[in-house]
Structures are given as structure tokens and as C-alpha cells.
Amino acid sequence: MGLGNLTRAGVLAAVAECQQLGRETFRRQYGFGRATTYELLVDGSRFDSKAIAGVAHLYSVGSLLSAEDFSGGARTVAHRLRALGFTVEDGSAVTDGRQGEPQVVLQPRGGARDRGPQNFAKSVRRGVPIADIKDALGEQAHVLAALYPDGIARLWGSTPTTQVNNEKAKALRNRRVGDDVLFYAENHFIARARILHLFDSLPVAREVWGTDEDSATWEHIMALGEVEEFTTPLLAAPVLARLNVPAPLRSLTLRSDEDYRRTAELLPGRRRNTSSEPPHPLPAVSAPLTAKDLLDRIGSLHTHRRPGSDSPSRHQPLSLLWAISRITAGKPRLAPWSSFRSEVGQLLADFGLPDSKVTPEYPFWHLQGSGLWEVHGVPSDAGPMPQVGTFNTVQPVAGLTRASAELLQNPLTRLEAVVKLCSTYLDHVDQRALLGRVGLAGYATADGLVDGDEDITVPETDHEERATGPATRREATVSRLVRDAAIANRVKELHGHACQVCDTRLQYKRRPYSEAAHIRGLGSPHDGPDELQNLLCLCPNHHVLFDGLEIYVDVDGIVKQTHGGAPLGRLRRHDDHQIDEAYLRYHRTLCELDMLTKK
Numbered sequence: 387m388g389l390g391n392l393t394r395a396g397v398l399a400a401v402a403e404c405q406q407l408g409r410e411t412f413r414r415q416y417g418f419g420r421a422t423t424y425e426l427l428v429d430g431s432r433f434d435s436k437a438i439a440g441v442a443h444l445y446s447v448g449s450l451l452s453a454e455d456f457s458g459g460a461r462t463v464a465h466r467l468r469a470l471g472f473t474v475e476d477g478s479a480v481t482d483g484r485q486g487e488p489q490v491v492l493q494p495r496g497g498a499r500d501r502g503p504q505n506f507a508k509s510v511r512r513g514v515p516i517a518d519i520k521d522a523l524g525e526q527a528h529v530l531a532a533l534y535p536d537g538i539a540r541l542w543g544s545t546p547t548t549q550v551n552n553e554k555a556k557a558l559r560n561r562r563v564g565d566d567v568l569f570y571a572e573n574h575f576i577a578r579a580r581i582l583h584l585f586d587s588l589p590v591a592r593e594v595w596g597t598d599e600d601s602a603t604w605e606h607i608m609a610l611g612e613v614e615e616f617t618t619p620l621l622a623a624p625v626l627a628r629l630n631v632p633a634p635l636r637s638l639t640l641r642s643d644e645d646y647r648r649t650a651e652l653l654p655g656r657r658r659n660t661s662s663e664p665p666h667p668l669p670a671v672s673a674p675l676t677a678k679d680l681l682d683r684i685g686s687l688h689t690h691r692r693p694g695s696d697s698p699s700r701h702q703p704l705s706l707l708w709a710i711s712r713i714t715a716g717k718p719r720l721a722p723w724s725s726f727r728s729e730v731g732q733l734l735a736d737f738g739l740p741d742s743k744v745t746p747e748y749p750f751w752h753l754q755g756s757g758l759w760e761v762h763g764v765p766s767d768a769g770p771m772p773q774v775g776t777f778n779t780v781q782p783v784a785g786l787t788r789a790s791a792e793l794l795q796n797p798l799t800r801l802e803a804v805v806k807l808c809s810t811y812l813d814h815v816d817q818r819a820l821l822g823r824v825g826l827a828g829y830a831t832a833d834g835l836v837d838g839d840e841d842i843t844v845p846e847t848d849h850e851e852r853a854t855g856p857a858t859r860r861e862a863t864v865s866r867l868v869r870d871a872a873i874a875n876r877v878k879e880l881h882g883h884a885c886q887v888c889d890t891r892l893q894y895k896r897r898p899y900s901e902a903a904h905i906r907g908l909g910s911p912h913d914g915p916d917e918l919q920n921l922l923c924l925c926p927n928h929h930v931l932f933d934g935l936e937i938y939v940d941v942d943g944i945v946k947q948t949h950g951g952a953p954l955g956r957l958r959r960h961d962d963h964q965i966d967e968a969y970l971r972y973h974r975t976l977c978e979l980d981m982l983t984k985k
């Protein structure tokens with residue numbers, strides 16, 4: 387596994403996650419440092435190339451590449467990202483990878499001979515309708531459309547230079563998205579803006595500004611945001627002196643973020659919008675997804691029903707159950723189409739509705755409608771339902787959204803989600819077999835599965851060999867959960883070794899005997915804690931019944947039989963033994979699932 391396994395869809399998925407988390411949090415979560423040489427540019431935003439490539443590998447093939455795994459260095463990463471069609475910036479333009487630390491671009495507006503005032507008014511103050519230059523924009527059209535939802539682009543350009551080391555050449559080479567631009571005219575700074583995007587285009591420049599007297603045009607283009615014209619033009623000499631730039635300003639010039647910070651006291655503060663309405667509608671901030679939201683959405687999937695049938699299609703429920711099992715197993719929340727097609731396709735074949743077609747492409751794509759699922763890497767022109775051939779070619783990745791996956795890390799929410807899927811959509815399925823198939827067999831008992839619980843089988847021998855020799859032994863290395871004996875002894879002592887269900891006190895070899903039972907099991911997928919609040923003192927009989935999901939404690943503290951609901955009495959409590967009600971709720975939900983799977 388290496389960089390050759392990266393897919394474009396995996397990169398886009400990593401970029402989307404970085405945008406959700408923020409660049410610094412993303413790096414910290416996956417153990418990467420700031421980019422020092424190469425940055426990935428996507429839609430005007432910058433990303434750390436190694437961090438993106440490492441996480442992209444996770445979503446492309448299932449394993450994270452750490453910072454130490456890039457044997458070829460940052461240059462190899464950049465080469466691979468470029469081969470996938472992305473823009474990667476290298477050289478001195480990348481300093482410490484920080485966002486929010488702009489450099490400053492000193493931009494002469496130009497005089498009347500260069501049509502400076504007219505061009506500024508046309509393309510910065512009023513802006514350029516994107517629709518008017520769409521044919522010239524080509525591939526830049528979708529970038530500007532995303533940057534300017536109102537359809538008006540604020541643009542400024544520079545003519546090329548034949549020099550390589552003068553101020554203009556350095557500025558063109560090293561300016562970057564996020565830098566501030568100070569417009570200069572007649573010994574004053576007249577306006578300030580921020581660079582949102584950089585691109586080169588002769589057709590766009592000619593369409594917007596024409597050409598100068600030398601038939602050159604302003605082809606090195608900045609897309610600008612946060613444009614503000616100073617109410618009173620600012621005398622430039624003090625600022626230029628602080629930046630060590632000769633006055634008057636004659637050429638496009640760039641100064642570092644450190645130099646820019648030294649001029650802060652000389653510049654006007656950024657103007658705030660004081661009107662009652664923002665200049666453009668702000669996107670609504672959606673409320674965080676809650677566990678209740680997640681369960682409600684699972685229970686209201688837009689499942690297809692065939693004509694004449696009341697049974698909902700199982701495609702989306704089976705796909706979600708598969709996705710939940712990945713969270714339980716600690717696998718990446720997103721998976722490539724090839725994995726989804728083979729694994730979910732087999733589930734659809736074995737557990738889908740009778741005579742239902744095996745079409746994994748439908749849940750792969752349409753689960754997005756649930757608000758719990760995302761897909762990356764499908765071209766925007768693929769239509770409302772992309773063809774399977776498109777999926778096979780571009781190998782998109784899909785899976786639970788980050789918010790959904792984080793909620794499902796909680797064992798109770800995860801269990802409730804499984805119950806919701808089974809009870810709502812999978813009534814006539816062999817649910818025990820299905821849960822075993824997807825790796826959720828641990829839900830069959832309250833203690834779950836621990837490492838080493840899998841049965842070890844040996845070749846069968848004939849009857850004579852079994853009768854004349856000892857039982858066969860086999861060496862095996864297993865990993866067992868370590869339980870805290872002191873906590874177990876504490877719960878037994880508090881209850882005097884009397885069962886909290888039936889009050890039985892047993893004697894074994896002249897000593898009292900009882901068992902400490904975990905309410906939410908320690909094994910997978912329960913992952914309960916080994917603490918006093920998660921323990922009961924039980925006799926062996928009721929321990930077996932509790933772990934076997936034959937009895938549970940209801941919300942009123944009554945012990946009941948799972949199948950039939952007959953009460954066995956109230957669970958006895960002790961003031962010094964506070965039981966966490968959340969663990970009892972988990973066990974009740976587990977019993978609910980058991981009732982479903984034994985129908």
C-alpha cells in the first residue's frame with residue numbers, strides 16, 4: 387500500500403473532512419505537522435498535502451498513511467496529487483502553512499493612461515457578472531460561482547513581466563490565497579481586499595479589461611473578497627517606510643506576514659457591516675445532529691416498495707447496518723465503491739427481499755437523502771442517479787457522515803440504531819444470522835465477545851481414538867480482558883454475597899459464593915467499563931440468565947423475564963452501591979434486540 391493507491395475520491399473526502407474540522411484540528415487528529423514545502427489548493431482553499439494524502443489513503447484503501455510512511459518525501463506526495471488532477475503549490479510561497487496570517491500585496495491601481503480608475507470601478511467596485519464572462523472562464527467558472535453566490539465577481543489583474551527577480555515577479559510568484567491587497571493611487575492607499583482565488587487567463591483578462599497600449603493584458607488574476615474602499619484615503623508614505631518600500635510605489639510588491647503585522651497600527655481597522663441585513667444572505671447554521679435525530683432518520687428512510695408489496699426494500703437498512711458494523715470494528719467510516727459493491731452486494735443477495743435485484747449502487751448513492759450519508763468523487767454532471775460504469779471508473783467513496791459516525795461511537799446509541807433497523811425494516815430476516823454476518827454477533831449475549839472467545843475447532847477423530855486417549859489439547863495465544871478483582875469483591879461484600887434478584891446466599895467449600903455480573907458487558911460490541919456502577923451481585927443462576935438476556939431490570943427497578951414479561955421481583959439496592967441507570971437501559975435495549983432476533 388502506498389501513494390499509488392490514492393484515488394481522487396479519497397482526496398476529496400479528506401479535503402471535506404479537513405474543512406469540517408479545521409486545518410489545525412485535522413492535522414492534530416491524524417498526527418501530521420504543517421506543510422513546509424507543498425500545499426494542496428482546492429477551490430481557493432489551502433490544505434497540508436501530506437496530511438490530506440495520509441487520510442485520503444485511509445478512505446481509498448482502508449489504512450492511514452502516517453507522516454513517517456512517505457518515503458519519497460513531500461515532492462512525491464505533490465507529484466501523486468498532481469497526477470490525480472489537483473493543484474499543488476511549491477516553493478517559497480508556502481511558509482508555515484498557517485491560515486489567518488496574511489501577507490500584504492501592494493497593488494498600484496494605475497493612472498488614467500492605463501485606464502486604472504475605470505478598471506477599478508468596473509471590476510472591483512461594481513464587480514463583473516460571471517454570466518457575462520462564462521465562456522471565457524472555462525474551468526474557472528465553477529470556482530467563481532462558488533466564491534460569489536450573488537454572481538458578481540470582484541477581479542483585478544496584472545500584466546506579465548519578463549524579469550524573474552524584480553519586485554513584481556516575486557509578488558506574482560509568492561502571493562497566495564488569504565493575503566491582503568492594498569490598492570495604491572496618487573500617494574495614498576485607497577482600498578483593501580482579500581485574495582480568495584488566483585488564476586491566469588488571457589481570455590478572461592481581455593474580456594474584462596481589454597489590452598493596454600502595448601497589446602498586453604492583465605492576465606495574472608486575483609479574485610477578491612472583503613473589498614472596502616477607505617472613506618478617507620490613507621497617506622501611503624508612513625506605511626511604505628515601515629515596509630521598507632520606496633515611495634512612490636511604482637510596482638506590484640509583496641511583503642511578509644511579519645512585515646504586515648508591523649504596519650497594523652497605521653492601517654484602518656476592518657470595517658464592520660452595521661446594516662440590519664447582511665449584504666448577502668448568510669447560510670443557515672444547522673443544529674448539531676443528536677442521537678434522537680439519528681434514530682429518527684434511521685426510522686424514516688425513503689425505502690422503495692415494489693408494486694403490490696407492503697414490504698420496504700432492505701437495500702438502505704442493510705447498507706446502514708454494514709456501516710454501523712464498520713464503526714464497531716474501528717474501520718474507516720468511508721469506504722471505496724469496490725468494497726461497498728462486494729460486501730453490501732453479498733448482503734443484499736443473502737438478506738434482501740426475495741426476488742429483489744442486487745443493486746448496491748442504489749443505496750450507495752440514495753442514502754445521501756437520509757442526511758446520515760455522504761459520497762465523494764462523483765462528477766457533478768453524472769446526473770440524479772449515476773451509472774454503475776461511472777462508479778467503476780471514478781471509484782467514489784461513501785459512508786456515514788462524520789457527525790453520524792461520532793454518535794455511533796457511543797455503545798448505547800449504536801445498539802439503539804441496530805434495534806431501530808431490525809425492528810423497522812428487517813422483521814422477516816434471520817436477524818441472528820445477519821448480525822453474525824456483519825460482525826455484530828456479540829449482541830447475542832450481555833457479556834459480548836472478547837478476544838479468544840471464538841471456538842477453536844480441531845479435526846474430528848474416530849470413536850476409538852476418542853475413547854482411549856485424553857481430550858485433545860491445542861496450543862493457542864489469546865488475549866483476555868483484565869477485570870478488577872477488588873471491585874468485584876466490593877460489590878459482593880456490600881450485598882453480603884446475596885443475589886440482588888432472589889436473595890440467595892450460597893456456600894461453596896464452606897465459604898460464601900456469589901458472582902459479580904457486568905450490566906453492560908466488557909466484550910465487543912458493548913465495551914462496558916469495569917466499575918462498581920456497572921456491576922450486580924448475582925447468584926450463578928441469575929448471572930447466566932442476565933448474561934443470556936433472559937431477564938432484565940425495567941425502568942421501575944422490577945426484574946422481568948425478557949420473553950413473556952413475567953416479574954420476578956424488585957432488584958434489591960444498597961445505599962453504597964449506586965447503579966448507573968444508563969447501563970440498565972443498555973441491557974434492556976439489548977434484550978429488546980434479542981426478542982427481535984428470536985422471533
